[in-house]
Amino acid sequence: MSEQLTKRADDYAKWYNDLVLKADMAEHSEVRGCMVIKPHGYAIWEKMQRALDDMFKATGHVNAYFPLFIPKSYLAKEASHVEGFAKECAVVTHYRLKSDPVHGVVVDPEAKLEEELIIRPTSETIIWNTYRGWIKSYRDLPLLINQWANVVRWEMRTRLFLRTAEFLWQEGHTAHATKEEAVEETMRMLDVYTRFAEEWLAIPVIKGVKSASERFAGAEDTYCIEAMMQDGKALQAGTSHFLGQNFAKAFDVMFTTKENKQELVWATSWGVSTRLVGALIMTHSDDHGLVLPPKLAPVQVVIVPIAKNGEQLTAIGEYIEPTITALRVKGITVKFDNDDQKKPGWKFAEYEFKGYPVRIAVGPRDMENGTVEVARRDTLEKQVMQVTDLADKVEHLLTAIQDNLYQKALAMRENMTRAVNSYEEFKVEIEKGGFLMAHWDGTAETEERVKQETKATIRCIPLEGDRVPGTCMVTGKPSTQRVLFARAY
């Protein structure tokens, strides 16, 4: 194999980086902190978008698009929001260049903006400023809007897909007449993300609420789904915020009730990003390369003919054609790789590395026997199958792979999740990685101390499972339930 991949056990971070680059998903751009998402990576994101967008539509949302540029003053209107994002905003100060004999082009000092624009790190402010004009009456509510967009957060340190200066995401922004409706919406979207993670990404997640210090800047409550990567670190896979009336207050968004009273609107926002591509990689992939759950694989089944010459290739094409048709009728994406420039062995390695879930090899021997060789990427098992009813068998196999990936990820998480009862035990256990369920007194001081001393943070206060009270592992004060601690991405 010419493309040597670092082993996970040797250096997990390097393995991840190598994999992203060598599987042709993305590369570093010339601009620091930014990446080029290449077709194989982007196709995965497109599949995610499609599935999520359908789920958003099914829950009553519509798409719209708001500007990339936000007047600087908007950000300042919500106190905690500005505090959260000010440090990482790119700012546009001028609107024109002019040619310069020495430097080619320079910023035209004459073209300074009256009010500087920031490039959105998120869109709450501009959206709520717009909503003010849209919402007048209870009849205008609820307003359920999503946008697919890019955002920029000037990060000091970046990693492909997991953290880049610019990234792609969706952000839902909804407005409601009552607190109850807004809370309900927050939870509904958290459930949508949970279903998406488990059914599509094949990643089991823990639903929870963030502690105050991890809360979104401007939210009353931030809910999240937390996933565990193979190295035992946590990764936040989605968030849903109950924003209360904070943005309505900041942007003066009032509506007239049935009783003809003026009231502030209740808000939510929720989002997932291209970081999910990173989550996908770090959950399922192995030392042989990318492993993709069938539901998100751009191509689910690749067929590699093994032919000595053009006639054989044609014969194989005819032999397998009914299967290809039958697979496509089932909505399964199939690629018949009849490129005679590349050899079968090369193709095997290539498709394996890029994570195609199922590979079917067909050669002269198969045509004699009425068979094909079917290889599954998740287990690397190969078996010879009769070509009869092959499409049905492959369909079942894809389902089995999807299920197997989820079960494997779940088993891994279960193995690496444990309850700890003392801080001493915690300090030892956290070094081994994984999720630690421990009692916490609910104070920011204790949380901060644990973070400083162990680098572990409270990922969330789980909404489900063990909710038995106890005493804080650090201070011994009362705790309402165990919370999830981990080191995180």
Added chain:
RNA sequence: CGGGGUGUAGCUCAGCCCGGUUAGAGUGCUACGUUCGGGACGUAGAGGCCGAUGGUUCGAAUCCAUUCACCCCGACCA
């Protein structure tokens, strides 16, 4: 912003300590032939301002200074 590293062929890198013909390898690329059930082989070829600038020197990929870029580890964050 601290610490470490790397810039030489499309890619991965050697050469640099100890300056000296025409700067190398593997891989990829092009052509032709033999091959084709796990990244084939042979033959012939194309491909480089050695990151940039300035010094030292008869002579610099190599020594010195400056500078730029990127990567990795930390602090900050989705």
